[in-house]
Amino acid sequence: MATQVCPCGYHGDSKQECLCSVFKVQKYLSRVSGPLLDRIDIHVEVPRLKFTEMNNETPAESSAAVKERVNQARAIQQQRFQKEKNIYCNAHMQPKHLRKYCQLTVESQELLKNAINKLNLSARAYDRILKVARTISDLENQPQIQSNHIAEALQYRSLDKNLFA
Template sequence: TITYPSSFMLVASMNPSPGGYFNDPDAPVSSSPAEMQRYLSKISGPLLDRIDIHIEVTPVPFEKLTETRPAESSIAIRERVTKAREIQSQRFELFDNIHYNAQMSTKQIREYCALDDTSLQLLKTAMERLNLSARAYDRILKVSRTIADLEQSERVNPSHIAEAIQYRSLDREGWLG
């Protein structure tokens, strides 16, 4: 057996139901909640637990597609991401093999994701109500640190925690209603 050093980013997608139209108000309901739950349970909880961000993408209505209102440009988004990566590079410049937030150890999470009482209470409530794992807890903190970096915020604040919690949709008990 040979082990090679590697680092990768997994980006995956899946249909939310066998018919692919879960939560689409304009689509015919073709699967029962039990069928959808059985379909979703094919993806193991421990695997989902290791994915940092889960988001549900709903169909975009025609009116939104044809809006003329200007959106944030790709150049502006790229600049924001580049600045966040620079912040992370500076944060971890004294560490070997750590270059960005996703690579933080538990010790580094505690140091760089220190939370105020409001943020702690918000995270505690989410952990209890959503029945989240310890691994999900760490993932939420890493993602919230990245959200803070994107805003060039020194500290992780409650809005960063709340947004990171929203990115754990497949962890939620009763996701199918």
């Protein structure tokens, strides 16, 4: 799914100023309901690219290398859930699995707790963040979810954040 975040479409744009009032932006965004956002794993903002970024000749990571990493993460997940019924990847986890497979260090727990309070996130958003953090750690082949994985997963909840308030 894709959406603008304000009626004029320039909110957060580096070149063109958004002239929408805070009230207008909030009203516009409130049409996307919280429960709907809660069901989407990852929200990201996609800002306009600068010409130098489009013209960037630094080679990107190859698709083959990315595929290899994804396959490894999928293999880790298959291994993790081999004794569970009808679960093959992190996205399928239910709350009881989150408690079992997404245990956090004290540091990560503290980070997540603060973010939840500060950003006023729902219980559903909390579950999504844990699952995404689990996947990020799998992609790095790390058995334990680290606080930087939680921090990264939090960044993928941009529409939950009160940044438009």
